[in-house]
Amino acid sequence: MARLVLKFGGTSVADVERLRIVADRVAQVVEDGNEVAVVLSAMAGTTNQLIEWTQAMSSLHDAREYDAIVSSGEQVTIGLLAMALQEKGISARSWLGWQIPIRTDDTHSSARIEDIDGAEIVRRMGIGEVAVVAGFQGLSPNNRIATLGRGGSDITAVALAAALAADRCDIYTDVDGVYTADPRIVTAARKLDKITYEEMLEMASQGAKVLQTRSVELAMNHRVRVQVRSSFNNSPGTLVVDEEEIVEQAVVSGITYASDEAKVTLLHVADRPGVAAAVFGPLADANVNVDMIVQSASPDGTTTDMTFTVSRGDLARVQTIVEQQREAIGFQECLTDGDIVKVSVIGVGMRSHAGVAQRMFAALSDKGINIHAISTSEIKISVLISAEYTELAVRSLHSVYGLDAD
């Protein structure tokens, strides 16, 4: 017997029929002798419709009202699933964020969970009742509904698993698990049986879409064992766990790519102290996240070229801000390029193996792929290349690091 939290997303709960299929699956887990809590999203499309209405009503809206509106969809799916379970003879009840309560801070529409009182749910699970919990929502200190932002239901599931001291949190998705690379471009990609929190975190922030960064962080901080698995079949998915749980660690676990970045190059920037602050200070003030930064060597000792990447959605704002700072920075020209991609090689094994970066550079060079920028962390190397080489680069690296399936 185990205590499990199961999370199902919007496409799995899109209508009454699919909710019945979810109920069948939950029933199976209950009949296997487990204590079960289920976390649900709203029906696919519902939340987007609600967001559309808020935008149509008011461009600068009150986040508290926004939260009251967009949190209503989960109320429907949890009630319907509780009904479906009862119909199958399984004791179940729905729980809204404020009923548990799931306490959050007051940053409405991207609130953080501060505390979950799981005592009553644990007590009821002990007598065989399934808790069906609304994802994405909690109760703010001012007694109003607060939503958790993008990926909020995953966050609810992981936080609930921590609060209930669950043995595992199963995130049901439309993919089988976490792959060594995107299977749509690497046919030889393999599903990973296990991956460490640190790797999953890098993968999520480097472009893998299967789990949101915030839910992985939460799982890592509370040591919640997370399983990413398919809602369409019964095969085991990928376990996201502590490093110690993985006996034989590959040097590299996966290759990711992120195409939502853009490159900005400032030509002939005065090569003097304080110029980086003049460039990046105003961007930080405007909440623009700068990812990679490269400053070329100064051939004449007076000017240099500076390249950095930002989220593509921020590009227009960045251009405006940089132009406003033209005098302070003293550059000649500002070039932008949205036609780039960031390819990353990720693996905790890198810590103990030298030469991982060198192999990456050599492999790309072999294929004639030029590297515009490089950034590294302890368990990740990222390079910026032209978008047209995306597939070639990912496939080559996947093969070079021995990740291809037999």
Add this chain to the structure above:
Amino acid sequence: MARLVLKFGGTSVADVERLRIVADRVAQVVEDGNEVAVVLSAMAGTTNQLIEWTQAMSSLHDAREYDAIVSSGEQVTIGLLAMALQEKGISARSWLGWQIPIRTDDTHSSARIEDIDGAEIVRRMGIGEVAVVAGFQGLSPNNRIATLGRGGSDITAVALAAALAADRCDIYTDVDGVYTADPRIVTAARKLDKITYEEMLEMASQGAKVLQTRSVELAMNHRVRVQVRSSFNNSPGTLVVDEEEIVEQAVVSGITYASDEAKVTLLHVADRPGVAAAVFGPLADANVNVDMIVQSASPDGTTTDMTFTVSRGDLARVQTIVEQQREAIGFQECLTDGDIVKVSVIGVGMRSHAGVAQRMFAALSDKGINIHAISTSEIKISVLISAEYTELAVRSLHSVYGLDAD
């Protein structure tokens, strides 16, 4: 300056555009210097869609889950209206039933309001904030959402007006107010400026659809002045008030008709003590409401014919129950007739005027209309006639009692 509760129904809040029009109207009332609370229904169609899903999921569903599901629609409209008011520079916030709280009993899906804590709303109205309150919902003793049943938003509005000691509760509808008769069949019908609670109550239970019986009862018990008015124009509607507020009381205030009843006749019932109990006991046990009852004189002293009316929706059940009791009752034949209508004449002035009933019978007789059954109360006379005479009867009575517009 007055303290007002305004209630808008589903068609008035059907989309973002119509919610903007509601916001304009609320803004006008605020700018006139009033303290305002608004009660809203869900968007037209939303609640029906939600009910459909619950029915598709489970025929015998948990009323607590049903309530969680069907109460979600109001959450959307109140959030959007609060946004729309803020957009117009008016301070506003949305309130869900559990946030106020509006405490109910635990008869989920037809709960009764037990208590509303209006202190915080009154305080905020005092500093110019509009309270936008979800109709139809409250918080049950087990900390779950409870809905109030049909007409629930009107009930919320009246109960809130009582709790806030509001000067008036304005119910915005798709009609101008309460008419002396249904204007669709009586072109000479007049809008009433004022009507007493007692008359409104009789009208609501005798077929007038403008206000639900439960909300009128509540208004009467708490002496809440209710105005029924149009959401499409600014003309004053009909005030529902205490009898003392109406200086010159007409003998008859209105003529109603109800076509949702059916007549049941048991032929040759044994004329002995206990037979009425044998007929109506099992019907009461099955929660069937019996309205009018007529027992014909027994010509031979041994058998009699018994006629009664029930809601047409209950007719099939009634036939089954009566057949099951055939032996106990000892009747010869059970005839049913759904082609009947109950026409009522209503007015508090009847108390002090004799001959009102006599005039009704004479007027119907003049037109050759046969009366199948009669029932009376202190301020009402109802007759059962064939449905084909509906318009003729209502028009004749409207004229006979001097209600026709000049």
